[in-house]
Amino acid sequence: MSERGEPTKPGMSERGKLTTGTTGPLAGGGRTDPVTEATEAFLAHRNLLFTVAYEMLGSAADAEDVLQETWLRWAKVDLGQVRDWRAYLVRITTRRSLDRLRVMKRRREAYVGPWLPEPLLTAPDVADDAELAESVSMALMLVLETLSPTERAVFVLREVFDVGYEEIAAAVGKTLATVRQIAHRARRHVDARRPREAVSPSQAREVLASFQRALDTRDLQGLLDVLAPEVVMISDGGGVKQAAPRPVIGAERVARMIVGGLGKARIALTGEPTVVNGNPALLLRVDGEIDGVIAVRVExxxxxxxxxxRNPRKLTRIASETPLTVK
Known part of the structure; x- marks a missing residue:
């Protein structure tokens, strides 16, 4: 049965593996009490649900709120009426994320300066999954920001989690034909704006290392050598930390801004290689204190x-790994 009460339908394909035909993870064994079953099912799929919510919202804090709302709704469900617990949980999470995303769209209009997704320190297995790593990369997450809430939900469920169209239609409250049209439109929109070439993690680390050396030595020419001519730098201070009020475009402008800013500030800035959102990044410290995270797109x-x-409110997830998964 769906969140609205209709019978659940088959709908997830291989990668998401959200197929119907089973009562739930405890099927086949002795029945336990409903609260225990609900708790175990939710915890078994928590990382998946968080990943769905984060890819839709770009905010770990809001994704956690969505999971809390999902749990409260899930705890009231008659599990005996649900054929596929996992698919049902994804459906609830999607609907709650959609509601929150519509509110966040209005809230971000008042955000001070450019907005960037909340960076997550991720485990090596995320980087090893090329499709997952791309889907949570800063570059692609920014592209997803240009979609409408429904387009984003459809794109994420279909392209990242390989969810079937029927299940997506039930999750977003649209007809099957409409969902297919939305999916086609969203895919075309994203394909036109996503990075033009795939870069291996080792290549990205090598380029990032060159950038770090130039940063450490305040080497203007070194920065110019590693920056693409039309590089775009976006900094997010959230009105709390100093940041450029709009994107800075062009290697010359970006390099001079970096070197000039470091020279004026006269600070002890150090960079530490890390993995953020499944991709190589730098954790920057000033006088030993975390100042921010730099993620890159390499072409x-x-x-x-x-x-x-640099927004301190967005740096709470870089001290410990956040598990992400599409399974």
């Missing part, structure tokens, strides 16, 4: 995008 062995998150 043709040069940095085409620099994403600098």
């Amino acid at each position: 043709a062995a040069r940095i085409a995008g620099l994403y600098y998150v």
Whole structure:
């Protein structure tokens, strides 16, 4: 049975593996009490649900709120009426994320300066999954911001989690034909704006290391050598930390802003290689204290995008790994 009470339908394909035909993870054994069953099912799929919510919202804090709302709704469900617990949980999470995303769209209009997704320190297995790593990369998450809430939900469920169209239609409250049209439109929109080439983690680390050396030595020419001519730098201070009020475009402008800013501030800035959102990044410290995270988009062995998150409210997830999964 769906969240609205209708019978559940088959709908998830191989990668998501959200197929129907089973009562739930405890099927086949002795029945336990409903609260225990509900809790175990929710915890078994928690990482998946968090990943769905985060990819839709770009905010770990809001994704956690969505999971809390999902749990409260799930705890009231008659599990005996639900054929596929996992699919049902994804459906609830999607609907709650959609509601929150519509509110967040209005809230971000009042955000001070450019907005960037909340960076997550991720485990090596995320980086090993090329599709997952791309889907949560800063570059693609920013592209997803240009979609409408429904387009984003449909794209994420279909392209990242490989959810069937029927199940997506039930999750977003649209007809099957409409969902297919939305999916086609969203895919075309994203494909036109996503990075033009895939770069291996080792290539990205090599380019990032060159950037770090130039940063450490305040080497203007070194920065110019590693930055693409039309590089775009976006910095997010959230009105709390100093940041450029709008994107900075062009290698010359970006390099001079970095070197000039470091020179004026006269600070002891150090960079530490890390993995953020499944991709190589730098954790920056000033006088030993965390100042921000720099993620990059690499094309043709040069940095085409620099994403600098300084807003302290967005740096709470870089101390410990956040597990992400599509399974």
